Amino acid sequence: MAVEIGEELLFGDEGSEEKYEVIYTCELNDKHYLLAALSEELNREETEPEIIGFTYTEDEEGTLFYDEIDENEWPEVEAKFNSYLEELEQEE
Incomplete structure (x- = not known):
């Protein structure tokens, strides 16, 4: 698939799109997922960025083509993301 970590995407209603940066991608159960945060929030140290997710x-x-992650899928995607974050912390 074409989405990669660090890629910038526009999400929102036409005319009021906001720039998001992909912070995580994964494949689960033959579906592709991405998590992204507002690009401007990623550079602020004082606040946690709001994360959005899509298949x-x-x-x-x-x-x-993007679709919202079903609430039943969130726990599995979140668990993989948290494991990814733990791996990054161990590398530092």
């Missing part, structure tokens, strides 16, 4: 698919032309 995504790609058509034959490479166009990406």
